Amino acid sequence: KQEVTQIPAALSVPEGENLVLNCSFTDSAIYNLQWFRQDPGKGLTSLLLIQSSQREQTSGRLNASLDKSSGRSTLYIAASQPGDSATYLCAVFYSSASKIIFGSGTRLSIRP
């Protein structure tokens, strides 16, 4: 069964800290993996997309890594800011089944 898990479900850190969010998936035959951000009452905003052949992607203070062999991806946020407070979701796309599976998200709170 293809599952995507995000731990922890919630995380609170003081402003300025670097932090890592985790995503694990049971089936490593992925096509790509995407990280999204969801603000309360809003839709999802794509942050980074990593193809299965890539090891990492970077955008500003965000860095996403992918280790297919261990079924893991991490989202690294540098120098966190209160505006980073949101729920972060990872989603795995399996091309063999044209299926996208989302994790349940990590709710991040950055304390000023």
Place this chain on the structure above:
Amino acid sequence: DTAVSQTPKYLVTQMGNDKSIKCEQNLGHDTMYWYKQDSKKFLKIMFSYNNKELIINETVPNRFSPKSPDKAHLNLHINSLELGDSAVYFCASSQDSGNTIYFGEGSWLTVV
């Protein structure tokens, strides 16, 4: 201009009613999706359409039916609404089924 727009944003209706949620994307994408996010914030794909052909149907009840008059629109029709249908429904699109997904703002459906 909003890339993926869906209406209405909020909908409160009684059990047994039939309702529709409309979605339009102006990105020129070939694939559109409908997702359901339940009270636990878990996001699950319901349908996706690629060039007006259904390519995923994640075992949703047949009370739910997607309608795509053209590749820029994917409307969601729900018949005989039940209490358990209360959720947030998100429309999304991507260039094809393996690319970055762009989400709408969501439609909050409450069945009473």
